[in-house]
Amino acid sequence: MSKPLKKISLTKLLHQNKNKWSFIKLRQFYQSLEKILKETCSYAELCTNNGHWLDYTGTEMNSSCFSCSSVKPDCVCELTFSFSQLFEGPVFFYYGLSNYYQNYRQYGVSKDANQLSGDTTYFLSPQDTCSPYQYDSSGKPIVPCGSIANSKFNDTFKLYLMVNGVKTLVPFDGKGIAWWTDYNVKYRNPATVNGSLAKAFDGTVKPPNWPKPAYELDPSDAANNGFVNQDFLVWMRRAALPNFRKLYGRITGGDYSQGLPAGNYTLQINYNYPVVNFKGTKKVIFSNVSWMGGKNEFLGLAYLVIGCLCVVMAIVMLIVYAKYKFSDDDDMQ
């Protein structure tokens, strides 16, 4: 991690010029800016700058997920952290990936919208856009086809609160995390055959990276399977930027409707998704939501700065106008 290093050197530089007040001001400004814009914190502690987040990629030796980062199936690792005070709810739980280009053009094209709308004619012959995740090596059609579906994020998380030394599960509400229109209009499961969704997928194979076929994504809830699985829908909505987060669940249930109480937490991670090979990172984010969506310091700051700028410009223009106009009027007389 080079960022903290850089920070130190900069701070040193600033120290040397301490006697000059302008530099002090500058340093203070820089620090505050840095605090807002950069997220600098190390592992195993909850970073609190922009949301509360926790890196679990496991690239560093002291990370508890280090052992999982070289791909091993069904690897589980645990991270612990604590809230010193109540983290007000409703709390949203995200997973975040970096250096992950979901906006890669050919990746974005690699799906079959007709298939995903439940049109079974495209089950047996997916569109060419899905290639090479169109047919498996034996020539069977892949459903859902394409690279987007194939690369679906498949880490799973469980959050425990340590109450009196006992781990109590904090439930994630995974319902309604996708767009309503995606769930209700755009993505449709094929018509069930004899009441079974699995039969509708007959003659097709699961995407190669998936451990389970589409109709078995959520064993706990039969309605959350197939193409309308919430996690699947969230994944299919491609992130705009290479560093992104995606909603995993909400913490709204029962005791946690007010938020996460202060205390020690353990996050149990089913580490499946490989990111190290493309220098990606994985993290989880807790965020609480205001009336205007997520926290957004940038807009607030920008409004302040631009507002000030406008006032300054207005004053400048007023002065200029007054000066010019009066001298002009003098000329006239």
Next chain:
Amino acid sequence: MTWRDLCSWTRRRDSSESERRLESNLPYEGEKSKNQPNRHYAGNAIKTTKYTLWNFIPKNLIEQFRRVANAYFLSIAILNFVPSVNAFQPQVALIPICVILSLTAIKDAWEDFRRYQSDRKLNRRPCLIYSRSQQSFMERRWKDVRVGDFVRVLSNEIIPADILLLHTSDPNGVCHMETANLDGETNLKQRRVVPGFCDTNSTFEPLNFNSIVVCEKPNDNLNHFSGFLEKGNKKTGFGIESLLLRGCTVRNTADASGIVVYAGHETKSMLNNNRPRNKRSKLERKMNIEVFFCVLLLIFMCLIGAVCHVIWLESFSTIPMYFIPNSDGTYTSSALSGVNMFFTMIILLQVIIPISLYLSIELVKMGQVYFITQDVDLYDEERDIRMQCRALNITEDLGQIQYIFSDKTGTLTENKMVFRRCTIMGTEYPHSENATRLALLAGETDADEEVIYQQNRRPPLFSLEEAQDGPARASARLPGNSSLHRSRVTAGASSCMAFSSPMETEVVPDETLLHLMENEEDKSYLDFFLAMAICNTVVVSTDTARRQGVTGRRNSALSSNPLECMEGLFSRATCCKRLRKSLEKLTRRRDSHVEPFDMGQTSFYDVSAFTNSVEGFDEDENAPGHRSNVNRRPRTGSSAAAPLEVCYEAESPDEAALVHAAKAYGFTLLERTPDHVTVRLPHGKELKFKVLDVLNFDPVRRRMSIIVRHPRTREIIMYTKGADSGIMERLHKSFEDPRKAATESTNVAAETQGDLDMYARDGLRTLCFAKKVVNEQTYSAWSIRRQEALAAISRKKELLMDTAADMENNLTLLGATGIEDRLQENVPETIRALREAGIQVWVLTGDKLETAVNIAYSCMLLDHRDLVFTFNTESKEVCSTMLTGILEDILQHEKQEREFSIGLVIDGRTLSLLLDDDLQTQFVELCSHCRSVLCCRATPLQKSRVVTLMRHRLKVMTLAIGDGANDVNMIQAADVGVGISGQEGMQAVMASDFSISRFKHLKKLLLVHGHWCSTRLANMIVYFFYKNVAYVNLLFWYQLFCGFTGTAMIDYWFMIFFNLLFTSAPPIMFGIMDREISAFMLLQLPQLYKRGQQTGGYRRSTFWIGILDAFYQSFICFFIPYWAYEGSDVDIFTLGIPMNTVSLFTIILHLAIEIKSWTVVHWVIMVGSVLVYFIVSLAFSALCISCNPPSDPYWLMQQQMADPIFYLICILTTVVALLPRYFLHALRGTLMPSDHLKARQIDQLPPHRRDQFLREWRNLQELCASFPSVSQSTHSTINTPDI
């Protein structure tokens, strides 16, 4: 199929022969087409459409792809079909190009359909064709007419094809034809039956026609036609005087019949029918460089994209899971991916070269042309002539004119000739009474104009005749043929009223001359006036047709002001000092000629009586003459009392002026047929001269002659009229013979020459009259040669010229006349305004030097403060010495930093020397120092050479303006050609890009419309580039965050809509309607025009500032939403929506900052565009679930619009993006406003303050302008070569 084959074969056959042979169709009537003798010739059906229903699509597509831009966009769309390269769904990528193509196709189809409709209307017009089976003329349609048919045309009908005239109802075998439809000449032209056919007073029997017509191949020369009739071995020649031309109207003749020689597209009128020209404007040429820059920018951006993509690919040590392998499981190498990415980026960023720019420019220009032609100020009420734009795509060139080359006659002057003075046998008659009357009349016309205009609703010409002749036919036809009827009426109504204002028709005879004529019976006077009356081509229409052609013409009071005329005399004065001296001298001299304005004399024309005569002009046309005769002589009175009213139809206005002048002295031209001319003499006697031959006017000979046999003396007399150069050299030998130097005739010639010089200095046009008595033998010998020449087909022109020259020698000079050509109204003001606007005005005229110089002074082209150099030499050495001397002087002056203005007067002979290669450079250099240049006696070719020379050597925008056929070359040579739809025919108008009816309209056309058009178009083009760069850059910034993989964060459909729907209307409206400064201010402050001359209102810096601003704005439009959404769970298209929206706001509001004038239309279009954006986006997001994958717009807009951050981003981003431009705009407006900005600020003041400001501004300018002249006048020692 066979028809088409035949058709093509016809053309081949026709072109392989040098002549066309045809015979009557009648013997073959009803036979199969292959037996028809004339089947190879084109039929009369016309088709001016470009396309047919079947070939429209392929042909139109080919036409469109000839444009480089369209081909470029198509190739990019095709590139999209390459799988490894494509950026969008291939089919979708075709949409923009298809929309553009189909819009253009619709426009083309509409234009073509209009042509089709007008063709059909023409083809369906009725006409009379002779039918053998019916033994009579039967009604058919125009399209049924074939070559070899016999066609009868009735009075006031339009002629359906080119017809060789074989019979008319006129006993003399004459038919009158109005050619206004063809060449705009409003006089009647006479056509004669082919010799040998006119003897039949009985009805014409086409069945008896058994000759073969041999004539030349179809050509576009309206004034030339030749051929002969072959009957056995007998050949009868005929010429243009026997050809009725398609599109003309038969007048004054009950019916005319003939055989069709050319039909349809082979008729002379159709061959003359040129499409409007396609010129490329300077701005468009300039724009191509910007397009080139854009291409470079595009390639640069694509290279960056490709290279960065490779770097990005290489940054991964192992292959990430989101990379897509090929179907065989391998991955494309990074280098190849880089190459592919280059092309992908081209597809993605293609819009940087604006696809709709070309179409938009076309639309904008159409709109501009529409508004220019609708301008009421450019409309001529008197003549109902509107401004016409014939070239649709050079409107903005009007705003960049640096040089104007103007014709004099008819352009600066009215070309309404007024007889002023004459000299007979060496004695000058100043006609001072006439001058007084004209001065008075000029004052009166203004008041009368209204009244006269009301009277001006003329009834259709020859209405009575039509009524007499028409009933049977009219009743038979009217029901189904209202169109025909209407056209007939309009054809009648458009008749001329040219040359018939009282100013031109009434001449008050000179008292002295009248006395002389009364007292002594000198034959020379008789001859002089006879020559004046008959030596012309004036046609008399003494019919019931009354031409109430009276219009008050607002004449420039200046030109009739004697003082002004006096000023005009000082053409040779080259500086103030000389001027004063000569002023005194010349005034003294003039006083002997011009009697001072005296109340005692004027009392005899009382003003009220005069006004009366103007109003009631058609009741007593000769009123003034009549009145004046009361205290004079009964002789002229008798002519006025005659029952017949005569109306003259002249080909040129000076002929009419002369005939009217002759009439004032009692020599009234009563009738003119090809065979005889009737003149009533002052005593009331009528003389009927038999016309033996007419040698028509041509510009080489510069004279015309008529050979008549005197009815009493039986002598053969030739009267000749022409320019002095054309006559003087052909006078009787004795004039040049030194031995007989003392004879009277020599004195006559010398004195006449002196008078002519004086006339010329006065700015009068001069014509000399001469006479020759020919003896019988000479004549008959000559006549035979003449007949041969007439019948000749090849070399006919030269033969005719030779025979004419043989006859026109040994002339006896009778006298000369001086005709005034009045300045058009507001000419000096217009020229001054154009000057102030920084435009150099040159006058190129065929007139004499003195005449031209005078006009130049009176129209402020030359100023008395100017240094005027005159080049009038035939020697090359003198010429080059002068050039060198003058240039040295100028350089010396420039070193001393003295400003002065130079005028240059060049004679035609010298001009040809100066245009030679070796003197050219110096000449051009001199010209670039001159304020004004005047070229006299310039031939049409010289005119165009001067224009071309200046245009190429000085690299300036040139405008040529003229009204006559002699200006056509010049008009075509200039960047912008302006024709004046005047009285010298339509050739100039046909060749021009714009046509106006008066010179003064040039002021508004250039200063206002030119300025507007060039500013608008320049702004629009810059805006268009800005718009596209701004939008495309948005996509480019995104590449930084998607590994340069060519992903667009905006749904492709939104991108298409954005360019085609949401942001297309505002710039077009901007290009058509924006008015930087009001017309009032532009006319008040002509110097505002100057900006356009250097830059065309379009500076390259503006372009680059626009591009830089586009970069900045796109940066803001991308990065503010980016920072706002950074690290969030936003998906691609959701990020794109606010970016798209803020781009729209920025682009629209950017235009709002640029727009200078707001009207309702502006508001509607601007607000409408935003509304359309939201409505269409919402609808599209709601309806399109997965219409066109990978397009994925479903519910995006709704999702975003439910989010408050979206609005916060929109507001902030738009403000930040526009802040710099707005701030600088505001600061510039206050701190350093340009002249244009100041003018706009002044314009917004309340009227009284505005006028005050304007006065101050102008005073300041005059002060500035007067300084150089002050310094110059004190420094008049400069060597001025004077002739």
